[in-house]
Amino acid sequence: MPNAPASPEQTALVQSLFVQHLPALRGFVLSLVSDFSLVDDIVQETFLVITAKAATFQRGTNFRAWAWTIARYKVLQTLEKHAPVPERLAPEVLEALASQGAAETWYSEEQIQHLAKCMEGLAPKAREAVELRYQQAHRPPEIASRLGWTVESVHVALSRARVFLRDCVTQRMLAANP
Secondary structure (H helix, E strand, O other): OOOOOOOHHHHHHHHHHHHHHHHHHHHHHHHHOOOHHHHHHHHHHHHHHHHHOHHHOOOOOOHHHHHHHHHHHHHHHHHHHHOOHHHOOOHHHHHHHHHHHOOOOOOOHHHHHHHHHHHOOOOHHHHHHHHHHHHOOOOHHHHHHHHOOOHHHHHHHHHHHHHHHHHHHHHHHHHHOO
16 A cells, blocks of 8 residues: 555654765765755755655665665756756666665765865865866866866866865764873
């Protein structure tokens, strides 16, 4: 009976599993969508669908696979509405990324918090370039135009910023978990 409502216990179970897997699920969605505000919306919509479909989840089966499938469909729906046509990932690309991601560990909430702190250590123009690229999904030529840089300068700045951020997050993780 897929249309039967879930018992309160079943609903509590899937919501508890959702909260337990939230950092990994958020990381998974973030790997598919570059706009942070869309990521939050997709994660919230995924929670609502998981709660509504709680009766279809079978205890003892792979919650991550079930939840990631729901999230993947939410990503597809959201990108259809929000992404400009050239920016959209083909459904088969999303499928390939999702199938690889189901078994992998994604970024933890702790790593994401460290990343936010490390962003503060970037030079203002580098931080602006990173935000334009990864939060607002602008391409390097557009970033170059906005910042008055060459496209090559944008590539170099983003590369250096990624190295700095990776090293900073790694150092902060090591310091926090000796």
